[in-house]
Amino acid sequence: MTLDMKAGVSGEQIRPDRLAEALERLKETVGPSGWSTHPGLLEPHVVDWTGVMRGSSPLLLKPARTEEVATIVSICREYGLKIVPQGGNTSLVGGAVPSGKGVEILVNLARMNKVRAVDTINDTMTVDAGCLLASIQAEAEKNERLFPLRLASEGNCQIGGNLASNAGGSNVLRYGNTRDLVLGLEVVLADGRIWNGMRGLRKDNMGYDLKQLFIGSEGTLGIITGAVLKLFARPASVATAVCAVPSVKAALDLLALCKQRTGGQVTAFELMPGTGLELVLKHFPACRLPLERLCEWQVLIEFSSSDETASQQERMTAVLAEAYEAGLVSDAVVSASLSQSRSFWALREGLAEADMMEGPTIQGDIAVPISSIPDFLEICSAAISQAVKGARIIAFGHLGDGNIHFGIIQPADVLPKDFLARSDEIHGIINHNTLRFGGTVSAEHGLGTLKAGAVLKYRGEVEQDLMLAIKHSLDPSGMMNPGKVLEAGRRQLQE
Template identity: 45%
Template structure:
């Protein structure tokens, strides 16, 4: 059966684009962190939506599971196959064209395989901004961003990937093509099918193209790093900045002292803006459609008020693009510094902003009681309530040995997230890694509704099986 199926796939996509040898498939089977390697019957690399539809139709006929794949930057095993070897990986990397840009309507229609940075650059050529911004923007793809409802550093002002998408083109599990590429901001003509597929992680169909929402390109931006004593001070600073700067506040990133010490240790060439260590730091960014003077003046005045009110202990305001880049490098190198330091137990969580300080204090205490000496590496997008709450081993404890505590640590963290009204996944999705955790924290009613949608759209269960549900 598999040979007949693969021969049919070669007829559709072409011999070079149906990969079956171990060496050819290897780059598509590892997860981003290098902790898991799946197996596949084949890797299929279609050239367009028509080929995707034909390939999925063939998979439905032969009952072959399909694992859609974009840039492979996910962190929850959502885009890699399991180890059964029965599934095909459907890589959309060849589908990477910007189909059209409408600068007046401020929309862009792109293939799902477009690299995020490619989309940002194409928008800028038309004096527009596509504001989704991620550390992996040089390799992640639009299809992957939408399938996980990616967030990033500009959610505070512009929203998640869902808010930046107006329409979709999707290949259904039956191999049909739904053309929902409508560039409309108002369309009340029934169920919003677009929102079913955004965040579904490829379990309901394959996103092949999208209409993205563009914004005016800011004339200038201004950046500051503010030193604070506590997370509570950071929340007070957020309120102050929102009151004084409104929609100009684009980024508000929290970093603990542990984070900056890690960066300083493993990337000593990066700036060290302050002479002494503080408990917490916030990286602020304002953008203006008027002028650099407006952005920098507004930021300087707001920071001065924070210092006068003793909310902030110290601050550095960038006076050049290079200084701004240096401050952002501190934030963007945290994950790389963690990787250099060794393995740790990661959590991508969301909480009501007002409860974040109490959550951190309470959860830190529980973890330190249960695992004395553990190192808590806390950073994230405080402006939208998204924390990366990571737990590293105590000094001298082997990292692999400490990872054996992952289930117990997850239980402490996720139970506290639930108690504070939060979510165990903010922007990375569920994939296979958090599937069992999801069933613990979602209500039976909610899970039943999700299963009903899955059964209705994918009755054969071939779309990314084992992920989410």
């Protein structure tokens, strides 16, 4: 058997009359309010959040029901058209924009935004894939529950995209990635059939766990249209602190101390460099630094508990006092109110956007074992500085789970186009050092277009064969989100 992951989809060769016929059938499927061909309306859907990756599409579809999605897929399969599933289009790696090669139909799920059910006994919420993450969080709060996925883009991203990319965020340390927050899925397959796996079961060993194939697949195996999500007890007490630490190694020692003293109540532990916070304070005037001065490294810590009798502020204060005596922190402020806690988080959540507001930026999203982070940051940052003189390196992220984000900002004496032309070189430096420390070149943003060749470059042959076999089995014609995850690196599997 030969698996050619680029073969079988002939959208680029479709006759004009056949294409016109297909587009009319697709428009009829969603009705007059569910489609657009206007360039101005298409524009925000064909370029990624960074503004770097851009494609094209003749048609944007916004189905309102799962059955409409299934019909769309069936029509596209019949005519040999490719499909790009899209949520809030907040991907940083071009995971939800068309490639611009051939005819690719955009299928945006924004109209599929209903909360289907909330079960506070089973602690589950059943939702459409187009629900905004912030709306799901608010619905959980209304029912005195917590949905713990927390992202800077939560006001714009959709849960379907979170599932498709296996989003991480700030609370992975305590609650896990998105795949850990899901009990069931509904998926439209590449042949147009609907798989109903919407089960709210915490124990189910009837065969393979199929939902995990689609979570993190970035829309390359099917279109997620619904999900059963886990809910958790709403915290009764939360404390947030910003601390200055003398080094990244000290930050890790502080993390260990927090874990020991709280019994697993550390919700978030975020690393923030002084260079990055300078940019946040510059570009977001409403943000304020709670510390006396910026240091080379800061951390944001959050404790939470559903125990109403436990004061997390008192616990945080006690832990930080012990850390101060041990030389692990030089300054710290514990939030006194919810509004102050939010202002602390605004510093952390503004880091990535502030980088890009400063100038052309090359982004990185990697993970290494937590214990390796200090050495990794020192060696990798030195290698980038050596290669790109004058570049500002902003390294920040989720220290508690080993996920580091890089923002490499254009040197002042280099033209933007010349700097961005070195993107592959800079990513190569980051990737080389990441793998050297036993890490992964894609931690939470996914592979998308930007890193679509990574699997075939950095994973072993057996792992590649397994992934290619799964792709061929579920999408033999390669119509689902082409050019993402696997397809930038072409390889044949002989059997």
